[in-house]
Amino acid sequence: MPYTIAIADDEEHLAEAVAEYLAGHGYDVLTAPNAAAFRALVAERQIDVAILDIAMPGEDGLSLARWLRRQGRAGIIFASASGSPMDRIVGLEIGGDDYLSKPYDLRELLARVRSLIRRLDAAAPATAAPAPAAPPARLVRFGLFTLDPASRRLTHRDEGPVDLTAAEFDLLEALASRPNRILSRGLIAELLGDESAGAEGDRRIDVRITRLRRKIEPDPDSPRFIRTVRGEGYVLSTEESA
Numbered sequence: 001m002p003y004t005i006a007i008a009d010d011e012e013h014l015a016e017a018v019a020e021y022l023a024g025h026g027y028d029v030l031t032a033p034n035a036a037a038f039r040a041l042v043a044e045r046q047i048d049v050a051i052l053d054i055a056m057p058g059e060d061g062l063s064l065a066r067w068l069r070r071q072g073r074a075g076i077i078f079a080s081a082s083g084s085p086m087d088r089i090v091g092l093e094i095g096g097d098d099y100l101s102k103p104y105d106l107r108e109l110l111a112r113v114r115s116l117i118r119r120l121d122a123a124a125p126a127t128a129a130p131a132p133a134a135p136p137a138r139l140v141r142f143g144l145f146t147l148d149p150a151s152r153r154l155t156h157r158d159e160g161p162v163d164l165t166a167a168e169f170d171l172l173e174a175l176a177s178r179p180n181r182i183l184s185r186g187l188i189a190e191l192l193g194d195e196s197a198g199a200e201g202d203r204r205i206d207v208r209i210t211r212l213r214r215k216i217e218p219d220p221d222s223p224r225f226i227r228t229v230r231g232e233g234y235v236l237s238t239e240e241s242a
Contacts, residue, residue: 008038009053035059069095175236184233
């Protein structure tokens with residue numbers, strides 16, 4: 001079955017152009033001119049990716065994203081005409097997976113959609129016939145946390161499972177794949193399948209690191225586990241106790 005993409009954008013000509021382009025690449029595309037119509041679509045159909053305009057009349061895309069994130073695991077790509085750093089940061093902090101500034105190139109949007117779907121597929125439970133057994137993924141422990149890549153769970157010894165979005169888990173898993181080693185932003189992007197490059201890609205990783213720290217660090221302003229190495233990148237320290 002084709003993946004389903006839902007677009008919420010009050011610029012109907014743009015939404016129609018995007019829908020036609022994505023449909024031409026094999027996706028099932030739905031459009032809504034406002035948040036209320038989008039909610040109605042989601043009530044009737046299961047969607048895989050949402051493309052949300054931030055500045056819509058009435059309920060904006062940020063509010064809609066908060067609601068959508070509570071509904072399930074659909075990926076979220078924000079689109080905004082402002083392109084301000086604050087819009088980007090807020091959008092990613094509330095659970096968005098990606099961000100595009102209007103006007104955007106449809107080919108770039110397609111690349112972002114494909115990259116996000118790859119990440120979501122990796123995060124989803126397997127439904128196909130089981131492949132030959134592979135060696136179990138190694139548990140990674142740091143402080144009071146245990147990361148289990150096989151079940152895609154992060155557990156705190158005293159508090160139980162930690163609620164992470166798919167993007168946050170992917171980031172932590174990438175860092176944990178090489179514990180106690182410095183990973184450049186470029187390598188992290190490669191491990192995440194992020195096709196963006198340069199300053200924009202680096203900023204997106206920095207925002208996701210900040211968001212992840214808020215969930216696992218005792219003091220996010222003085223991180224013990226996900227440490228910054230100035231000028232080089234990040235390292236997941238498994239040698240620090242909580």
